[in-house]
């Protein structure tokens with residue numbers, strides 16, 4: 013809906029701390045490294061930083077396995093460093109939202125340690141099941157492959173983990189668990205943060221009795237742990253006891269197949285969440301077999317998903333607009349062209365990201381068109397999900413070379429190679445040996461080069477950020493789909509009182525001609541330097557061309 017809120021007008025920049033900037037040469041990005049770059053964020057013009065987890069962690073899943081919610085991972089710095097970061101951001105009017113990971117903890121968290129010992133205060137903090145150590149309690153699968161249960165020798169029982177075995181699921185049915193989580197959230201909010209991005213928040217309620225799931229789906233059991241029966245109740249309680257006491261932005265990540273219609277109760281005026289990270293549109297190049305089933309981009313699927321979210325959220329709710337994040341391959345490589353048309357297609361994707369209704373999220377490196385990487389050697393693979401996938405393939409008798417194209421298309425490591433700052437060794441990310449390889453293209457694709465070039469992707473992002481700040485129609489304008497069935501082009505109108513925008517994006521290399529009412533309109537921004545000299549309602553689009561007209 014179009015009620016005014018600061019977070020609707022904001023542009024969010026996502027920082028993956030491990031890969032952003034290393035200040036001390038140990039090869040791992042850190043908080044002092046981020047502080048060195050706050051002026052960079054200010055120059056880009058973003059309003060909010062979403063920081064991926066920086067809490068103490070054994071790093072089985074790069075920080076999504078938290079051992080202590082109230083401390084900073086030593087490799088990233090100290091609580092003092094974190095406080096300095098918050099201050100430096102706030103000094104520049106940039107807000108900070110933290111990652112809230114409360115579907116699970118690390119198995120090294122004190123709660124789990126005490127739970128596995130059978131400490132009466134904590135014994136019910138997780139999902140434990142006794143039984144035959146050879147046979148898991150049900151057939152649920154982990155999102156990272158393999159069974160969702162592991163046997164614990166100490167407690168002599170099974171425990172549930174929807175992700176890695178080092179990420180046991182918290183039992184939200186236990187009111188003490190909720191009390192502890194809500195206290196922890198309050199503790200962070202009282203430090204002055206501006207909100208949370210909530211990790212897989214729709215997995216916190218499971219079907220009573222934990223029944224077997226239907227077989228033949230990519231992650232067996234999903235219907236029993238995604239959008240579970242008490243999800244709404246838990247989120248409302250969180251809102252009432254914690255969130256409603258602050259003016260915050262809350263972004264809920266919802267795994268599984270959440271649709272706009274499903275999302276409605278959680279967002280909107282009285283909902284606990286400002287917006288939802290869903291996965292519908294990023295499935296437009298995913299086949300029925302799930303993530304590793306790589307298919308060609310289906311523009312119709314991408315468009316109809318986004319169109320649906322645009323329409324439903326306009327009534328009540330708000331959209332989170334993203335193409336890239338730390339779990340997704342680079343958008344320019346999957347939805348654009350990371351070869352000949354890298355610049356054009358990255359700008360086209362940015363055009364549509366910034367002109368739909370919602371809050372745009374930019375993932376580090378996206379603003380310079382960073383691309384997917386290559387894995388010449390299995391030793392280069394870092395991510396737990398990719399490693400499991402590779403091991404499972406090998407167990408089936410496939411070789412590394414067999415699955416290498418899939419890793420290069422889909423591994424989460426594609427998003428996690430170091431930020432490319434300049435063309436010096438290791439792209440200026442570190443003076444040491446980076447924890448993950450740097451993409452070979454850093455000599456060409458880097459921040460320094462992009463800022464020096466007046467026509468770069470980086471400058472284009474700057475312009476979009478400025479335009480969005482200057483013209484309310486970008487934020488609050490009503491959305492209306494045009495050319496609904498076009499095979500190659502996504503076009504729409506945005507209107508707010510007297511202001512109107514018309515956006516047209518060519519998603520492919522072809523050069524279609526489309527008919528749109530632009531004769532009396534001005535070209536506000538486009539991704540080709542030269543303007544077409546003759547303006548009428550027939551537009552001949554060039555490869556990956558994007559235009560924003562205003563009337």
Ligand code: ISL
Nearest residue numbers: 073076113155175211212267303339397
């Ligand atoms: O990334 C995925 C598939 O490649 C998803 O299954 C992903 O794991 C899911 O979207 C949840 O993601 C979030 O929670 C995970 C963590 O590994 C991700 O980095 C995080 O974004 C578990 O905490």
Ligand code: CA
Nearest residue numbers: 034036040042
């Ligand atoms: Ca470091």
